[in-house]
Amino acid sequence: MKKVLKGIYLALIILFLYLPIFTLMVLSFNEGKTMNAWTGFSFRWYREMFSNRTIMEALGNTLTIAFWAAAAATVVGVMACIGLNAMKEKHRSFFMGLNNIPLLNADIVTGISLMLSFLLFGISLNYGTVLFAHITFCIPYVILSVMPKFRQLENHTFEAALDLGASPAYAFFKVVLPDIMPGIISGFLLSFTMSVDDFVITHFTRGAGINTLSTLVYSQVKVGIRPTLYALSTVIFAAVFVILILVNIISNKREEKRA
């Protein structure tokens, strides 16, 4: 009996989480423009989506911004971890506290404060300002993923490499980097996800001509009928699903190898 209740509970939550997503999926294959009646199966909205320049541009912007923001944040974040670890405990915890500000700050405050600063210093809002904003809010995620790996490091291995004649850079790439790699990868992926999912900060720091998927959806959702957006949701959900399954399989295999 208890087991049945638990099962029902899980099923209800799954229904709650997936009903909206699957509704969009079904509607995306609906021939007609209205969502109130099923008028036949069709790929019409997918064709329209892929030939829609605004959507494709927004998709391109979203992915390139996310990639460059995550890459830059990863480099800056890993370097920051090296530097912070060389500091005294007191200074390090001060900077780690600072690192928490963008994480906990409300997006609307981050977005507005960046926008006001750009305009105050005469920087016009464009692709670059969005990218800068994204790098800024991605760095803390990288530091939070990489820092614990640094703390687990055996400091002696790095010193041993130096004693054996390796240059500091060589020792870093050969000895330290492999050990912190899992943290770097998860920091990069987390940054990428946060960047793709961001709406509020992009909304305030983008110029008039720049759209990401989030800002595009926001501007179109008020207009009314938008089956191309349903098609877009379906494609994104499918892509996310496949990528996450792949990531899971790869990381499971790695763990098996290690075990």
Added chain:
Amino acid sequence: MSKKIFSGPFLAFMLCGTIIPLGVIAYYGITDRSGAFTFENIKAITTGEHWEALMLALMLALISTVICLLIAFPLGLILKDSKLGKKGFMVFIFILPMWMNFLLRTMAWQVLLEKNGIINQVLGFIGLPSLHIINTPAAVVLGMVYDYLPFMILPIYNALIKIDKNVIEAAYDLGAGFRQVLQKVIIPLSVPGIVSGITMGFVPSLTTFAVSNILGGGKVNLIGNIIEHEFTTGSNWNLGAGLSLVMMIFIVISMALIEKFDRNGEGNII
């Protein structure tokens, strides 16, 4: 050469991307259009429309956070105890929607709830009265719960699976009932996860303008909508900045909570 120098780019980004902008927003918040010093923009939070919007936002964020917690905690317990072979996969199912763009997810509820939407068609078909919650605060709460539930599930689940089984068994062996074990052992030990889940959902719900705009149809005015309005159509930037400064109080509170309950970052989603 010291290794400390490697933190240079990080400090530069912190300075240019966080500290200076916070200074700038504070500057706008305490000056008027001509640049003269004033507290009016901050005091404006207590005037009718703004105060109402803040209270409504606080209430909706509170309700949605409590609902998320009430859904996520039992779920975490079930997942923790479940003997399903693919436990990892079950958890994956519950947090997967987190990776879908939140505007698309919010839009999905708009489609479902609309006057002639799917839910009302189904209700009509089986002869039940239709549901009119679109463009009401209830729809906004629903959207908030939907958007932030995975962010509550993950840290709570992570905190729960870290609890040593022996501790729980010891409590049972010493004669505690389920309720006592829950109150005295499981809940206290999962506080870092709960706090992390609350801060991840509460602040975004409190300051949102997108969810209330899409599901509230412009009829539900939260403080986020008012601030956003000042920067887009209203164009009183000083007022908007002043109101944003007030929002920072809640951010400081959540930072203090994290510092107090989750020092080691145990409840972190990472």
